[in-house]
Amino acid sequence: MSLREFYRSEGEARYLAQRAEERKEKAESIATSNAMLVGEIREYKGVSYQMNQYGNYICLDLPPLSGLEGAFTSTQILHSIIDKLQKDESKP
Numbered sequence: 001m002s003l004r005e006f007y008r009s010e011g012e013a014r015y016l017a018q019r020a021e022e023r024k025e026k027a028e029s030i031a032t033s034n035a036m037l038v039g040e041i042r043e044y045k046g047v048s049y050q051m052n053q054y055g056n057y058i059c060l061d062l063p064p065l066s067g068l069e070g071a072f073t074s075t076q077i078l079h080s081i082i083d084k085l086q087k088d089e090s091k092p
Contacts, residue, residue: 035052038050039051045082045083047059056072056073057072057074057078058070
């Protein structure tokens with residue numbers, strides 16, 4: 001225990017704990033709002049995707065083992081991956 005904590009009153013300790021909880025709630029709120037999807041839903045060869053607030057593209061309504069999990073930095077990369085997956089599926 002530091003000297004600062006030793007000389008802290010109960011009221012001050014409660015106030016600081018309340019402020020820490022408020023900061024934590026605000027940080028969680030900001031993280032949630034930053035992860036929200038924005039813009040219009042686009043579709044390429046049957047795969048729907050949308051941009052998040054960080055500028056990355058996220059595919060929507062995918063089967064669990066589709067190979068398109070995660071975020072993609074550009075539509076060009078996303079489209080090339082979709083093309084490669086469809087090409088691989090068509091091979092015997």
